[in-house]
Amino acid sequence: MPVGRFMLVLHSHMPYVLSHGKSPHGTDWLFEAAVECYLPLLDALDRMRQAGVKPRWTVNMTPILAEQLDDPAFQEGFIEYCEEKAEFARQDRELFEAQGELWMTGLAAMWERWFTKAVIQFKHQCGRSITGSFKSFQDDGLIELITCGATHGYFPLAGTDESVQAQVKLAVSSHKKRFGSDPRGIWLPECAYRPGYSWKAPAGDDEAVWDRKGVEQFLAENGIEYFFVDSHMIRGGEPLGTYWQKFPQLAELFSRSKELFSPPDEYRSEYEHYLIPEGVTVFARDPQSTVKVWSGDVGYPGNPFYLEFHKQQYPGRLRYWRISEDKSNLGAKQPYDPWRAHELVAEHAADFVNIVKGTLAQYKGQANREGTLVAMYDTELFGHWWWEGPEFLYELGMKMASDPDLQMCSGGDVIDQDPARHMIHLPEGSWGEGGYHNVWLNEDNHWTWAMLYPAQKWMRHLARLGVTGLAQEIAEQAARELLLAEASDWQFLISTFSAKDYAEARFPDHIDRFNRLAEMAERVHGGATLNEEELEFLRDCQVKDAPFPELDLSYWAHLDHPLRPPEAYRS
Structure with a gap:
């Protein structure tokens, strides 16, 4: 009998960068993720398939x-990117060889082969479709x-609730169209959850207080069966730190949501899964395995x-x-040894398996039932930040497949095999620093919300007009600009200073485009008739920001289902 279940959850994401710069910020982000993360992950899955292993990630x-x-622009640009990298590796190889550095010459040859292999994999194994391969x-x-x-x-x-509805409905429809089935689960952006309560905008001039739908309602309405949160939310703990107390808007949000949530008396565990109102299941991230793989x-x-x-x-x-041993001194770095690194990958995978087994065995002893350890990571960790990461996942899958003490499973597998036994209420929060909204609403980025909120209300108004013909075409492009402006990446990049200038340019550009397009659509x-300059602006937007060619404006017009009263969420 196994000691428990292991669920690996990978979150693959990149904000829209096509036609918005190349390097250091822009399409190179996408190319890097594809060659360093997605293709190696597909290669690991392919080797497991050949071995008859189903890791159920x-x-x-x-x-x-x-x-x-x-997008064809990615497919062509990606091949050029890899070929360019292979050429740089060839030049490095010649340089190192001329300098008599034989080890470095071999490493350059390794890179040359690696990027060449990526092109072959992309063209012939994937048929130029990474999504099709998944x-x-x-x-x-x-x-x-x-x-x-x-x-x-x-x-x-x-x-607006309509904006949340549009994000969920568009996600479900595009997933079904691309992957052939309705998604059973969702990774909430930033694992951020909010229950339903009387809410007030934390930025801008609107002082109105109004009743909001809980996030889980949108999920249930669209057939989503489960999602994930950080462990502190399952346990019912408060956010860590005091930043939310120092920023008045966050403090007010926190006090409003806290009125509807009482810390639980019963013991809760991140190794259990629970039902929340509307019958949606929630899983929690395991903190122990997180540190072993996330921390540098x-x-x-x-x-x-x-x-x-x-x-x-x-x-x-x-x-x-x-x-190298001196992590902070770049000048003291030693040449890379891929053979030694490969040996370590196998050792670390074995160590991780033992940690998982020990954690699950301990929980089984306490609860007298099998639990589920949920290991949640950004996919881009494996290969980009941790180069050897994809090989670690391969070794992990192979070792767990041959271990009778563990069962690898997906979110849907767990729900089918062992439906949740208890219903709970969740507090508001995220998986960000401090466990609340601090990263996405603070002194550095609150201005983005002050610009976004009027646009979201205008989109709702525009969708209710029943526009047709050219006005509909313009309104649909306005919706694309709003969707791109809504990405949480912009607030994150501003807060972390990782690409602050890029985010501070991208976000207002999408808002400005939305505002102009919305005004044109109404006219x-x-x-009214558009002049040539306005038509050219529309065409430029359609070429520059072209995701989701088929949009349904009704997503923003009205809520599909009536609002449940806030009292229904009281714990």
């Missing part, structure tokens, strides 16, 4: 990422594909023999050094 591919991967592994039973908010909008802070300080990715992320050889930006609806 739960894989999320956000709709906006899938839209980009299926679908094939779903169809063969190796993985379960789930969805996310259409453009990774941050649900708890959205200014105490986790596997920080091992001195793994590939160093920060030191690069210019102009190709290829990496030839290992992390055309009223009988």
Whole structure:
């Protein structure tokens, strides 16, 4: 008998970058993720399929990422990117050879072969379709594909319920069209959840207080059966730190939601899954396994023999050094040894299996039943930040498949085999720093919400006009601009300063385009004619921001289902 179930959940996401810059911020982000993360992950799955192993990973591919991967502009640009990288590796090889550095010459040859192999894999194994390849592994039973908010909008802070509805409905419809079935699960953007309560906008001039639908209502209405949160939300704990107390808008939000939630008396565990109102199941992230794989300080990715992320050889930006014992001194980095790194991957995978088994065995002893350990990560961790990560996942899948003490399962598998036994209420929160909305609403980025909220209300008004013809075409493009502006990435990049200038340029550009398009749509609806400059602006928007070619404006017009009273959410 197994000691418990193991669920690996991978979240694959990239904001819309096509036609919005190349390097250091822009399409190179997408190309890097594809060659370093998605293709190696597909290769690992292919090797497991050949070995007859079905790891049952739960894989999320956000709709906006899938839209980009299926775009012909990505497919052509990706091949050029890999060929360019292979050429840089060839130049490095010749340079190292001329300098008599034989080990470095071999590493450059490794990179040259690696990028060449990526082109072959993309063209011939994937048929130029990364999303189609993931679908094939779903169809063969190796993985379960789930969805996310259409453009990774941050649900708890959205200014209208119709905007949340549009994010969910568009996610479900695009997933079904692309992958052939309705998604059973969803990765909420930033794992952020909000129950229903009397809400007030935390930014802008609107002082109105109004009743909001809980996030789970939108999920249930659209056939979503389960989602994920951080462990502190299952346990009913308050956010960590005091930032929410220092920022008045967050403090007011917190006090309003807290009125509807009382800390639970009963014991809750992240190794159990629970029902919440509307009958949706919630799983929680395991903190122990998270640290071992996420942390560059105490986790596997920080091992001195793994590939160093920060030191690069210019102009190709290829990496030839290992992390080394002195992690902070780039000048002290030693040459990378891929053979030693590969040995460590197997050791670390075995160690991780033992940690999982020990954790689940301990819980089984306490609860007298099998639990589920949910290991949740950004897919881009594996390959981009941790180069050896995809091989770690392969070793993990192979080792667990041969271990009788563990059962690998997806979210849907658990619900089918062992439906949740208890209903709980969740507090508001996210998986971000502090466990609340701090990263996405603070002194540095609150201005984005002040610009977004009027646009979301205008979109609702525009959708209710019943526009047709050219006015409808313009309104649909306005909806695309709003969807792109809603991405939580912009607030995150501003808060973390990782690409602050890029985000501060992208966000207002989408809002400005939305505002102009919405005004044009209303004028055309009223009988006006656009001049040539306005028509050219529309065409430019349609070319530059082209995801989701088929949009249904009714998503924004009216809520599909009536609002439940806030009292129904009281714990």
